[in-house]
Amino acid sequence: MVHSxxxxxxxxxxxxxxxxxxxxxxxxxxxxNGEESNYSQKEVDEIKAxxxxxxxxxxxxxxxxxxxxxxxxxxxxxVCLHISHDCNLRCKYCFADEGAYHGxxxxxxxxxxxxxxxxxxxxxKNLKNxxxxxxxxxxxxxxxxxxxxxxxxxxxxxxxxxNIKFTTTTNGxxxxxxxxxxxxxxxDNVVLSLDGRKKVHDYxxxxxxxxxxxxxxLDKFKYFRSIRGNNSYFIRGTFTHDNTDFxxxxxxxxxxxxQVSVEPxxxxxxxxxxxxNEDLPVLFEQYEKxxxxxxxxxxxxxSWFSFFHYNVDLLNGPCLKKRVMGCGAGCSYIAVTPDxxxxxxxxxxxxxxxxxxxxxxxxxxxxxxxxFSKSNMFTxxxxxxxxxxxxxxxxxxxxxxxxxxxxDKPYELACQLIKKRLECALFVYDRxxxxxxx
Amino acid sequence: MKHIKTVxxxxxxxxxxxxxxxxxxxxxxxxxxxxxxxxxxxxxxKTEVLIKTHK
Numbered sequence: 001m002v003h004s005x006x007x008x009x010x011x012x013x014x015x016x017x018x019x020x021x022x023x024x025x026x027x028x029x030x031x032x033n034g035e036e037s038n039y040s041q042k043e044v045d046e047i048k049a050x051x052x053x054x055x056x057x058x059x060x061x062x063x064x065x066x067x068x069x070x071x072x073x074x075x076x077x078x079v080c081l082h083i084s085h086d087c088n089l090r091c092k093y094c095f096a097d098e099g100a101y102h103g104x105x106x107x108x109x110x111x112x113x114x115x116x117x118x119x120x121x122x123x124x125k126n127l128k129n130x131x132x133x134x135x136x137x138x139x140x141x142x143x144x145x146x147x148x149x150x151x152x153x154x155x156x157x158x159x160x161x162x163n164i165k166f167t168t169t170t171n172g173x174x175x176x177x178x179x180x181x182x183x184x185x186x187x188d189n190v191v192l193s194l195d196g197r198k199k200v201h202d203y204x205x206x207x208x209x210x211x212x213x214x215x216x217x218l219d220k221f222k223y224f225r226s227i228r229g230n231n232s233y234f235i236r237g238t239f240t241h242d243n244t245d246f247x248x249x250x251x252x253x254x255x256x257x258x259q260v261s262v263e264p265x266x267x268x269x270x271x272x273x274x275x276x277n278e279d280l281p282v283l284f285e286q287y288e289k290x291x292x293x294x295x296x297x298x299x300x301x302x303s304w305f306s307f308f309h310y311n312v313d314l315l316n317g318p319c320l321k322k323r324v325m326g327c328g329a330g331c332s333y334i335a336v337t338p339d340x341x342x343x344x345x346x347x348x349x350x351x352x353x354x355x356x357x358x359x360x361x362x363x364x365x366x367x368x369x370x371x372f373s374k375s376n377m378f379t380x381x382x383x384x385x386x387x388x389x390x391x392x393x394x395x396x397x398x399x400x401x402x403x404x405x406x407x408d409k410p411y412e413l414a415c416q417l418i419k420k421r422l423e424c425a426l427f428v429y430d431r432x433x434x435x436x437x438x
Numbered sequence: 439m440k441h442i443k444t445v446x447x448x449x450x451x452x453x454x455x456x457x458x459x460x461x462x463x464x465x466x467x468x469x470x471x472x473x474x475x476x477x478x479x480x481x482x483x484k485t486e487v488l489i490k491t492h493k
Contacts, residue, residue, distance in 0.1 A: 019450040020444070022442050022443065022444055023442075051440055053439075062451050063451065094460040114454075131464060135471075136440075317478075317479065319461055321457070327465050388452060396474045433445060433446065
């Protein structure tokens with residue numbers, strides 16, 4: 001299968017099975033798509049000969065020579081630790097019920113965190129690289145337990161010969177210099193939540209007393225950036241139906257930070273901030289505009305930044321098996337809530353029907369895990385003819401279940417956005433790697 | 439070629455590259471926590487090679 005697309009005035013052929021990318025001229029693009037009338041027969045023949053040559057060499061219309069139809073590994077690698085189900089913000093789009101996950105507001109006691117770490121290490125078998133993500137609610141509300149957990153996890157990992165990579169996601173309200181220094185020293189990745197311009201951020205992310213949080217956090221985030229050096233962090237935002245001009249928010253964030261990730265909101269259709277199908281043309285335009293500005297800004301050291309969704313390393317990306325198996329929710333990835341219950345991922349926290357077990361008895365619901373284990377790119381009908389399938393691997397299981405009631409029926413609006421983002425990422429890759437050829 | 443320029447040929451369908459060792463980061467956890475972005479990840483084995491080469 002070959003996908004042809006235009007982006008910012010350039011034309012491309014992308015081979016789905018091999019991941020090969022070709023920059024073509026307009027004539028080739030037209031002929032490939034059966035529009036030959038504007039070209040001489042000689043030119044059409046010439047173009048077809050070039051396409052045939054690539055096909056003969058296995059570079060276009062490549063065949064899928066592997067069939068990873070097996071089940072996902074159930075060896076646990078990653079734990080999302082809901083260290084607090086409380087929050088000092090009241091974000092209007094919060095999937096986590098403003099931090100409480102449809103339960104009570106509570107912090108995770110240390111004994112639960114300790115058991116979760118034990119559970120991770122005991123169930124990680126031969127894997128060396130493990131992950132613990134401090135998540136919420138707002139993790140810094142329970143900062144003392146977070147610190148004790150890191151200390152405990154490091155000791156246990158050393159004894160077991162494992163390497164745990166820590167991440168903390170924070171809204172920044174409690175990010176003092178001391179906390180920043182601690183996170184900088186201990187975390188492999190820190191995710192700082194900012195939605196962009198002040199008016200956008202303040203509207204979506206008010207404090208518990210209804211005031212904007214932008215002015216409270218921006219300087220704190222800037223301080224963290226100033227000490228972070230080359231280590232991993234993200235300024236991470238969400239755009240909604242209310243700021244479909246999100247390109248401006250990304251560029252605002254990039255004025256101050258160099259590692260940016262901005263995501264489309266995921267909300268039920270009934271929510272007034274939910275993205276709608278009619279938003280798609282504007283969103284596509286915004287992604288394309290952003291891609292062009294992104295390439296331009298990255299030419300200068302002073303304005304260079306990284307945008308997560310355009311950062312696709314086509315040569316060093318994951319192996320095909322990972323691309324087919326996709327998200328590890330419920331299999332290699334679990335979420336643990338403050339009461340010690342285990343869920344397939346953070347998106348399921350608090351949903352009784354999807355509780356896998358708890359960290360105290362360490363027994364997981366095998367029937368439920370099988371549901372996730374058996375799902376992969378090949379079990380999703382919508383992916384069979386989708387050119388982007390090796391990049392999103394069938395999408396988010398939680399979104400599929402929440403929108404369509406079936407883990408194997410992807411959330412269509414997200415599919416549309418992923419495909420546009422990927423076209424933009426391929427454009428960016430081309431513009432930054434396209435060297436003169438004979 | 440006159441009309442086609444090759445940008446990159448990762449040859450994903452080459453079986454030699456497909457070990458499935460499981461050491462790479464969880465896709466959702468890698469950055470964003472909302473969408474499945476497997477293609478944005480980097481192979482852990484290749485990362486280690488790149489780091490060692492750099493050193």
